[in-house]
Amino acid sequence: MTIEDYRSERLRKLEEIKNLGIDPYPAKSFRTHKIGEIIGNFDAFNEKTVTLAGRITAIRSFGKLAFVKIKDMSGEIQVFMTASGEKCPFEGSKTWPSGPERPENGPSTASEPIFNTNRLKLLDSGDFVEATGKIGKSSTGELSIFSNELRLLGKSLRPLPGRDGFTNKEERYRRRYVDMNVNPEVRERLIRRSKFWQATRNFMLDHGFIEVNIPVLEHTTGGADATPFTTHMDALDEDFYLRISHELPLKRLLGGGFEKVFDIGPRFRNEGIDDEHLPEHIAFESYAAFEDYEDGMNLYEEMIKYVAKETWGTLKFHVGGFDIDLENGGKPWPRIKYADLLKQEYGVDVFNPDREQLCEILKTEFAKSEDKNDSAAKKSLEHTLETATTPHLIDHVWKLIRKRSAGPFWLVEEPLELSPLAKKNPDNPKVTERFHPVIAGTEMGNGFSELNDPLDQLARFKEQQAARDAGDSEAQMLDMDFVEMLEYGMPPACGWGNSERNFWLLEGVSGREAVPFPIIKSKQ
Numbered sequence: 001m002t003i004e005d006y007r008s009e010r011l012r013k014l015e016e017i018k019n020l021g022i023d024p025y026p027a028k029s030f031r032t033h034k035i036g037e038i039i040g041n042f043d044a045f046n047e048k049t050v051t052l053a054g055r056i057t058a059i060r061s062f063g064k065l066a067f068v069k070i071k072d073m074s075g076e077i078q079v080f081m082t083a084s085g086e087k088c089p090f091e092g093s094k095t096w097p098s099g100p101e102r103p104e105n106g107p108s109t110a111s112e113p114i115f116n117t118n119r120l121k122l123l124d125s126g127d128f129v130e131a132t133g134k135i136g137k138s139s140t141g142e143l144s145i146f147s148n149e150l151r152l153l154g155k156s157l158r159p160l161p162g163r164d165g166f167t168n169k170e171e172r173y174r175r176r177y178v179d180m181n182v183n184p185e186v187r188e189r190l191i192r193r194s195k196f197w198q199a200t201r202n203f204m205l206d207h208g209f210i211e212v213n214i215p216v217l218e219h220t221t222g223g224a225d226a227t228p229f230t231t232h233m234d235a236l237d238e239d240f241y242l243r244i245s246h247e248l249p250l251k252r253l254l255g256g257g258f259e260k261v262f263d264i265g266p267r268f269r270n271e272g273i274d275d276e277h278l279p280e281h282i283a284f285e286s287y288a289a290f291e292d293y294e295d296g297m298n299l300y301e302e303m304i305k306y307v308a309k310e311t312w313g314t315l316k317f318h319v320g321g322f323d324i325d326l327e328n329g330g331k332p333w334p335r336i337k338y339a340d341l342l343k344q345e346y347g348v349d350v351f352n353p354d355r356e357q358l359c360e361i362l363k364t365e366f367a368k369s370e371d372k373n374d375s376a377a378k379k380s381l382e383h384t385l386e387t388a389t390t391p392h393l394i395d396h397v398w399k400l401i402r403k404r405s406a407g408p409f410w411l412v413e414e415p416l417e418l419s420p421l422a423k424k425n426p427d428n429p430k431v432t433e434r435f436h437p438v439i440a441g442t443e444m445g446n447g448f449s450e451l452n453d454p455l456d457q458l459a460r461f462k463e464q465q466a467a468r469d470a471g472d473s474e475a476q477m478l479d480m481d482f483v484e485m486l487e488y489g490m491p492p493a494c495g496w497g498n499s500e501r502n503f504w505l506l507e508g509v510s511g512r513e514a515v516p517f518p519i520i521k522s523k524q
Helices: 003-019 035-040 169-174 176-182 184-206 247-255 293-312 338-346 355-367 375-387 390-403 454-469 480-488 501-507
Strands: 049-062 065-072 075-082 128-137 143-146 150-154 230-233 238-242 260-268 280-289 316-319 322-325 335-337 409-412 428-432 434-439 446-449 493-499
Touching: 035 049, 035 065, 035 075, 035 143, 049 075, 065 128, 169 176, 176 184, 184 260, 184 280, 184 293, 184 501, 247 260, 247 280, 247 480, 247 493, 280 293, 293 409, 293 434, 293 446, 293 493, 293 501, 316 501, 335 338, 338 390, 338 409, 355 375, 355 390, 375 390, 454 480, 493 501
Parallel strands: 075 143, 335 409
Antiparallel strands: 049 065, 049 128, 065 075, 128 143, 128 150, 230 238, 260 280, 280 493, 316 322, 409 434, 434 446, 446 493
16 A cells, blocks of 8 residues: 555545544643653552553554554553443543543543544554553553543544665655654654753853853854855845854853853854754854863863763763773873874974975875765865865864874864964964864864954954955954954953764764754755
């Protein structure tokens, strides 16, 4: 049978149900407990009357005897049904079992969506039902709710596919609501994703930070090297950008007198889609006045470990071919200078870069990579070699090192050209007080001592704007309002940000596997 055959048959059943005077989609459920509560505490519920609700996963009918499996988010249980025996408490009467949110007088059963063993043929797997009865165990020892009737809560018109028949990634991403039912580990992953962000929020609140939600629409966007999305606001008849970072508005709050602030929410970068990048994703940024990057490394090392422990219950992970121990033997993570690492690995002098040397490194490493025969990857490399600025070529070489680095360690003192919003290091003005945690081949965050010198910031913005005018769509925009804020005065501060890529990494899946509704090309 095709999906349309199944749907036609279920539409026929739906019509028959309606002809019986039954509402197949009632608004009210009288559930008193979740299934998981019963499973986890059987002795307390044995022989007690409860009302459970969930989706039918299986129906086995043997005339006057039937077994129906129902599942809610917390677990699955068997409904043991017979055609005779004790009636459901609400059958033929207006008295309902006691319990939370139960009315003293319920509606008569004549118009209620009640199904006994004789009407069971009108129900299907996927339907949502409710069962009221006593908890016990069947003769085979299976925990069950003994109920002679089911109450229909929602008729399903399409059957859920079997697990083996729903493995195509595009179909899974396109119909994620089906994916979550067929592959429950997807739903469990999203629960951990929620714990990840809740743990982040709890940690920051416990350390005296205030959560402030900032705008998504901006006249001028900045805070990162990324191509923005644009949109148009009819009310003002002006174009706006979707934010690529939380940074500049949060630092305006520091100028406004806040001392510790953070925000968790979406940001948008008009870039490619791969295992580590999604154009829309959730990110977190925080700023603390009167602190510097040394304070930040101490705080955020503690935060990363706290969030990992709260989310997964461990600090040890095997991801991307790396064995990672965030505890690091109880020692602080090492701090490695950017310039030292590139000099050691490739002989690159980041303060006097040789563009030809950088290009040759990238070409040589590409020739050894798995992508060497990929025409699209070749074109991408050629475009990079031709158009990227020398600082961006240095960054591409650094990423070659990063991809094979297990960590954890802090990468510090990034060159000034790559950090237009960070303070210069007073001992070496060619580098900034910037820090990245490197774990399992990726940068799990970005922080620095924030630049609060308005004249220095203006000069760096002008350099970025010149690069943008020359064709670098990822260069930052000149934001005069932000410079003006700095002229009024902003205290020294440490800033930090990380995206949900940290969750994807430690979960060991791609970005699209780790979000509820992945971006995918629409069907034409």
